[in-house]
Amino acid sequence: MxxxxxxxxxQTPARLEYCEISTRRVLKTIGVDLLDLQNAGCCGCPYxxxxxxxxLAMAARVLAQAEENGLDLLVLCSSCxxxxxxxxxxxxxxxxxxxxxxxxxxxxxxxxxKGINIVGLLQVLHSRISDLQGRVKVPLEGLKVATMYGCHxxxxxxxxxxxxxxxxxxxxxxxxxxxxxSIYWPLKLWCCGATTLPVDSRFSMSLARKKILDAKRSGxxxxxxxxxxxxxxxxxxxxxxxxxxxxxxxxxxIFYPQLLGLAIGINPKELGLxxxxxxxxxxxxxxxx
Amino acid sequence: MSEKSERTVVKSTELDQNFKFxxxxxxxxxxxxxxxxxxxxxxxxxxxxxxxxxxxxxTKMVLLGMxxxxxxxxxxxxxxxxxxxxxxxxxxxxxxxxxxxxxNISAREKGIPEGLKQLGELLLETGRATHLSPHxxxxxxxLGLPEMPNTDAAGLREILHKLKFDQLIEGAEKx
Numbered sequence: 001m002x003x004x005x006x007x008x009x010x011q012t013p014a015r016l017e018y019c020e021i022s023t024r025r026v027l028k029t030i031g032v033d034l035l036d037l038q039n040a041g042c043c044g045c046p047y048x049x050x051x052x053x054x055x056l057a058m059a060a061r062v063l064a065q066a067e068e069n070g071l072d073l074l075v076l077c078s079s080c081x082x083x084x085x086x087x088x089x090x091x092x093x094x095x096x097x098x099x100x101x102x103x104x105x106x107x108x109x110x111x112x113x114k115g116i117n118i119v120g121l122l123q124v125l126h127s128r129i130s131d132l133q134g135r136v137k138v139p140l141e142g143l144k145v146a147t148m149y150g151c152h153x154x155x156x157x158x159x160x161x162x163x164x165x166x167x168x169x170x171x172x173x174x175x176x177x178x179x180x181x182s183i184y185w186p187l188k189l190w191c192c193g194a195t196t197l198p199v200d201s202r203f204s205m206s207l208a209r210k211k212i213l214d215a216k217r218s219g220x221x222x223x224x225x226x227x228x229x230x231x232x233x234x235x236x237x238x239x240x241x242x243x244x245x246x247x248x249x250x251x252x253x254i255f256y257p258q259l260l261g262l263a264i265g266i267n268p269k270e271l272g273l274x275x276x277x278x279x280x281x282x283x284x285x286x287x288x289x
Numbered sequence: 290m291s292e293k294s295e296r297t298v299v300k301s302t303e304l305d306q307n308f309k310f311x312x313x314x315x316x317x318x319x320x321x322x323x324x325x326x327x328x329x330x331x332x333x334x335x336x337x338x339x340x341x342x343x344x345x346x347x348t349k350m351v352l353l354g355m356x357x358x359x360x361x362x363x364x365x366x367x368x369x370x371x372x373x374x375x376x377x378x379x380x381x382x383x384x385x386x387x388x389x390x391x392x393n394i395s396a397r398e399k400g401i402p403e404g405l406k407q408l409g410e411l412l413l414e415t416g417r418a419t420h421l422s423p424h425x426x427x428x429x430x431x432l433g434l435p436e437m438p439n440t441d442a443a444g445l446r447e448i449l450h451k452l453k454f455d456q457l458i459e460g461a462e463k464x
Binding site: 015042 | 316317335339366368369372373375376386389392393396401402404405407408412417420421422425428429432433434437438439441444445447452454457458
């Protein structure tokens with residue numbers, strides 16, 4: 001049994017229970033145990049535009065809480081993952097900044113000493129890819145998938161070091177072990193627009209629209225993401241984008257653990273598949289559920 | 290050149306020669322002086338076509354000292370921070386971070402866009418960037434999800450107060 005500190009971020013529990021339930025269910029099945037980080041709050045990422053120092057302090061706080069737990073930190077959201085990884089690197093390169101942050105953390109009796117190992121769900125799953133492949137009971141043959149990583153999981157690569165930033169493959173490989181096919185789509189690396197949502201919703205939606213249209217044009221039956229923020233803009237927001245631009249999309253957007261869970265024989269209900277905004281009928285049909 | 294093309298004349302008397310140093314002194318903006326104007330950022334930005342002023346133009350305007358124009362332009366606020374520019378910049382300029390440095394100055398002097406201001410208020414109130422309504426918590430338990438981790442924000446509020454975040458949010462003019 002492997003054990004991680006688990007940090008969900010803010011979006012997932014407030015809007016995307018299906019990301020959480022499918023993640024917990026799949027990880028339990030493959031023997032990964034999660035210890036929820038207590039009192040963590042926000043990682044600071046959405047507050048960089050208002051005040052960068054505040055965002056740094058909030059990330060330092062999450063890192064210090066994880067350090068207290070003494071386990072590697074598993075981060076669900078790509079934005080939280082990107083920001084926490086970057087701040088960890090920066091703080092241990094810049095002594096002055098680390099001292100300033102520790103002075104703030106002392107208010108809550110916390111401190112950052114040695115830095116921790118941070119992993120994303122993508123790495124945890126990919127490190128067990130042959131085990132996962134052996135568990136596939138319901139091959140999703142014929143399903144064409146456009147994969148989406150979440151910008152902050154890939155870039156900037158000098159802080160992320162998870163996958164090739166120009167040609168990422170880990171999620172594509174994980175999709176293919178389920179029997180589905182990962183297709184080429186030109187805008188794969190482009191942003192979903194999540195971060196601009198609080199500033200300019202029309203702008204943000206025009207980004208989401210480009211992605212959805214491109215995936216459809218490339219022949220995808222669905223988009224599969226490994227990032228809750230991408231789920232939010234592409235799935236939860238899809239009916240609103242559709243209304244804004246007066247276009248029909250009807251493109252299911254699936255969180256990877258849902259796809260994997262279905263392929264390894266977990267009941268769709270336990271994966272929250274009826275909770276996606278665009279009901280993934282194509283997936284359920286192929287799985288024969 | 291067609292007669293219709295508009296040309297912006299920049300008056301040297303209206304430039305703030307110190308602006309680039311002001312940005313470079315911030316932690317987020319510390320790489321701005323390294324920009325040599327190759328245009329890689331703008332040509333790789335997935336959303337260049339939607340920006341009134343392109344990313345490399347923003348950095349050039351910073352270097353020239355066009356303080357007022359930069360701090361009131363839309364580009365800095367709608368940058369989606371996808372880090373495509375930062376990944377590919379041959380000079381190692383942290384472009385998204387430079388945008389944050391500019392947003393931070395603009396937030397102090399010109400106010401914060403309404404949606405972000407609300408996010409700031411939510412943080413001061415709950416310690417989180419989203420609201421966990423009783424409805425959501427009910428869904429959690431109906432799905433058999435574990436109880437939400439403790440989200441008491443008192444300690445965090447003290448840190449935010451020390452960084453004057455409360456003053457910044459409460460004092461911000463609405464956009």
